[in-house]
Amino acid sequence: MSDPQHGARPARIEQSAAAAWPAGRTETAAGWLLRHTPGVARRRSNSALPPAPDQHPEDAVDAVEAFYRAAGLPVTVQVSPAEQHSALDAALAARGYRREAPTLVLTAPTADVIAATPPASAAVVIHPAASAEWLAAYQELNGPEDTSALAERVLARVPSPAAFVLVRVDGRDAAIGMFVADGERAGVFCMATRQEYRRRGLALTVLGAGARWAATLNCHSLYLQVEEGTVAARELYSRVGFAHSHRYHYRVH
Missing domain, CATH: 3.40.630.30 (Gcn5-related N-acetyltransferase (GNAT))
Structure with a gap:
């Protein structure tokens, strides 16, 4: 059976997922969505979601780091969709970021x-x-x-x-x-x-x-x-x- 949304763009799915799991506090910086929920330890609630790769999110990592350091949190980036963000992923690896929780979206x-x-x-x-x-x-x-x-x-x-x-x-x-x-x-x-x-x-x-x-x-x-x-x-x-x-x-x- 055909489904017009089965092939929906991964970035749109990530936007839906972010809205469905509300953070206590959000800010935007250079297209990044910065999320922080005090008292909740889940990565999803305390991580940054990057903009499209053509906006070069790797150039704004300093702003992401400043947000989470001000909150007293580890700097956590949700590299998603991973297939579209090889440049960002490489830049974070070069800064010493460790890779955690590889996840599939179905x-x-x-x-x-x-x-x-x-x-x-x-x-x-x-x-x-x-x-x-x-x-x-x-x-x-x-x-x-x-x-x-x-x-x-x-x-x-x-x-x-x-x-x-x-x-x-x-x-x-x-x-x-x-x-x-x-x-x-x-x-x-x-x-x-x-x-x-x-x-x-x-x-x-x-x-x-x-x-x-x-x-x-x-x-x-x-x-x-x-x-x-x-x-x-x-x-x-x-x-x-x-x-x-x-x-x-x-x-x-």
Whole structure:
């Protein structure tokens, strides 16, 4: 099945992803998006996203470094899309930046994900915002590390329209996911399954519920980010139609 957004420009996907995961503070400098979220340790919340390569982002690294040093943070750059930023990546490596967290960005036609996943059931609950119930499940399934701050300073501020999907099994919160729509695409975030309920297809249930929600908003494609080393997750996403769009990694100094 054809999908007009499946081949969407990687840079546009990155813009959607940045909007879907709001930072506590943002500034722009020479086209760079500088993000900082106090109390949250995630790279995504405290990293700089470069402009298009034809704007020569490697020439403005000093401004990026000044922003993060003023905040008392390591200087972290999300080199994305990596395929387009070889000059920037080389410049950061020459400055002594180390490479971390190589990540794949995958996209899929929404209709294909719907076709490959089970229909919704009574076990699925969808919240339009980060409810106390969903946030409690998120923290329980992800462990204590900075989840309270993340819930308050990022997830509670996710822009609408969004779908916070929760699947219950035996009366327990068993799997979650978050979907954020932006025009004709929707991002998939926060996928997690309670360990004792893994390999039961609950992640497929979450993806199916989110894809069906996205379809009601005329989102023709979905995108998600998955670290290269997570083989099981990559295989799962491939089964429901996700394919490679681009890569990114972080450079940290």
